[in-house]
Amino acid sequence: MWLDRSLEVLRSNGYKITRPRRKILDILDQVEKPMSPYGIKKLLQDDGGYLDHVTIYRILDLLSTLNLVHRVLSVGGFKKCTLHN
Secondary structure, three states, X not given: OHHHHHHHHHHHOOOXXXXXXXXXXXXXXXXXXXXXXXXXXXXXXXXXXXXXXXHHHHHHHHHHHOOOEXXXXXXOEEEEOOOOO
């Protein structure tokens, strides 16, 4: 449900669902704990994928701007936001 709503928010704000954005959203949808950009990069690599850390930071920044994730300063990671309809 979070993933579908996140994709809808991206589209409704004029953003394309690119493969890198989708990969990041898929990872965040599957985890319950905050993930650092480097943790996300590691999960991608473990799954045979790759995104450089700059791309990951840019995507997380966009998702944060759209209130789809929020930064958890105490652990240096990002966590998906609860979306209210």
